[in-house]
Amino acid sequence: MIGISFYQQVEDDKQYSQKIAYKQAEMFFDYLVLMRQWNSRHGGVYAPISEHNPPNPYLNTPYRDIVSPDGKPLTLINPTYMTRQLAEMQLRQSGIRFHVTSLTPLRPESKADEWEVQALKAFENGQPSYTELADIKGKPYYRYMAPLKLDAECLKCHAVADKRMGDVGGGISVSIPASDIDEFIGHRFERLKKSHFFIAATGVIALLIAYWAQSKLTRRLTRAENHLQLAYLDALTLLPNRRYYDAFLRREWKRATRHRYPLSMIMIDIDYFKAYNDSMGHQEGDQCLRQVARTLRRYFRRSGDLIARYGGEEFCVVAACDASQILQLADILRMAVEMMHLPHPSSPISQYVTISLGVATLIPNEKIECTELLHQADQALYAAKHSGRNRVAKYQD
Numbered sequence: 001m002i003g004i005s006f007y008q009q010v011e012d013d014k015q016y017s018q019k020i021a022y023k024q025a026e027m028f029f030d031y032l033v034l035m036r037q038w039n040s041r042h043g044g045v046y047a048p049i050s051e052h053n054p055p056n057p058y059l060n061t062p063y064r065d066i067v068s069p070d071g072k073p074l075t076l077i078n079p080t081y082m083t084r085q086l087a088e089m090q091l092r093q094s095g096i097r098f099h100v101t102s103l104t105p106l107r108p109e110s111k112a113d114e115w116e117v118q119a120l121k122a123f124e125n126g127q128p129s130y131t132e133l134a135d136i137k138g139k140p141y142y143r144y145m146a147p148l149k150l151d152a153e154c155l156k157c158h159a160v161a162d163k164r165m166g167d168v169g170g171g172i173s174v175s176i177p178a179s180d181i182d183e184f185i186g187h188r189f190e191r192l193k194k195s196h197f198f199i200a201a202t203g204v205i206a207l208l209i210a211y212w213a214q215s216k217l218t219r220r221l222t223r224a225e226n227h228l229q230l231a232y233l234d235a236l237t238l239l240p241n242r243r244y245y246d247a248f249l250r251r252e253w254k255r256a257t258r259h260r261y262p263l264s265m266i267m268i269d270i271d272y273f274k275a276y277n278d279s280m281g282h283q284e285g286d287q288c289l290r291q292v293a294r295t296l297r298r299y300f301r302r303s304g305d306l307i308a309r310y311g312g313e314e315f316c317v318v319a320a321c322d323a324s325q326i327l328q329l330a331d332i333l334r335m336a337v338e339m340m341h342l343p344h345p346s347s348p349i350s351q352y353v354t355i356s357l358g359v360a361t362l363i364p365n366e367k368i369e370c371t372e373l374l375h376q377a378d379q380a381l382y383a384a385k386h387s388g389r390n391r392v393a394k395y396q397d
């Protein structure tokens with residue numbers, strides 16, 4: 001955006017400067033026309049003949065040269081001769097060129113150049129003025145030209161058969177060196193470059209600071225998140241731990257109390273896990289816990305349900321569903337673990353690892369604590385264990 005702004009401002013400045021150049025040329029033209037009218041109104045003016053004011057050989061009029069009563073030789077200066085003299089002075093002083101010209105000039109020096117010929121032809125077709133950036137002797141100029149209408153004074157010398165008063169007799173071209181404008185644009189360009197560079201540099205520094213601050217914040221957040229995960233995640237199974245489970249249960253209990261919907265719980269315990277450890281080794285025991293956890297967690301995707309490692313070889317489930325739904329879920333979990341076909345050589349009830357599950361459901365209210373649900377699920381688990389293991393038992397009063 002800074003690049004676009006820079007480009008646009010430079011382009012705007014160029015166009016604006018060009019407009020000013022052409023306007024300046026137009027003002028020169030208007031002023032010259034005014035002076036010519038003044039001269040013409042007096043029928044020309046006499047001035048002493050000098051090195052800078054020799055008699056004009058192209059001025060075809062009686063009394064062109066006269067002598068003043070005190071004996072000074074004077075010569076008549078008509079509008080065109082005056083413009084020519086002014087043009088020479090202006091060129092010497094500022095490099096700006098005026099040129100009075102026509103398609104049929106009397107003086108060879110007044111012959112129109114290629115560009116002026118185009119402009120004069122355009123005037124004959126009614127165009128009021130002509131502007132262009134064009135070269136004179138290999139140097140670029142902002143060129144402006146407008147027509148001169150024939151008046152009585154002009155017709156004295158420029159009497160052409162098909163020309164009448166008010167017709168386009170020629171024109172004056174005003175040419176301003178492009179180097180004057182380029183110099184101005186150059187200064188402006190430098191200033192724009194500096195200011196845009198400053199804005200860009202400030203922007204980049206601000207972005208770098210923002211990036212640095214943001215990555216610092218991200219690092220702190222990641223660290224905090226890791227700490228939080230460590231605080232609430234069981235390192236062995238990567239399931240939520242008992243602390244998280246307790247907090248979750250209290251929250252869900254309150255919500256279920258408010259909205260009066262049933263909350264269910266499953267306590268899960270691996271059967272004969274001591275024997276498994278003893279026969280397979282503690283590391284295999286850990287591996288078994290991980291595999292059971294991975295299998296169980298697949299059934300918990302909803303935000304209102306949770307499975308956690310409750311401690312040792314025990315897992316615990318809390319779900320916002322009724323008694324029949326939780327019984328179904330518990331049975332699915334039991335079968336899923338059995339179907340893992342994890343060998344358990346020292347289990348008296350199966351050749352594979354199995355689990356026992358205790359299920360309880362309550363509709364919470366302000367008079368019951370959530371520990372009651374835990375207690376009931378635990379009782380149900382105890383019942384499942386004592387009625388043979390590898391089964392689901394429902395809490396009975």
Ligand SMILES: Nc1nc2c(ncn2[C@@H]2O[C@H](COP(=O)(O)OP(=O)(O)OP(=O)(O)O)[C@@H](O)[C@H]2O)c(=O)[nH]1
Pocket residue numbers: 236269270271272273274275277281282283284285286289311312313385389
């Ligand atoms: N490998 C391993 N073993 C554990 C872990 N946590 C608890 N245990 C073991 O799990 C066993 C639990 O045994 P018990 O509570 O006697 O129960 P059980 O042998 O599973 O018998 P039942 O529950 O009655 O079927 C203990 O031997 C604990 O050492 C653990 O993180 N890794």
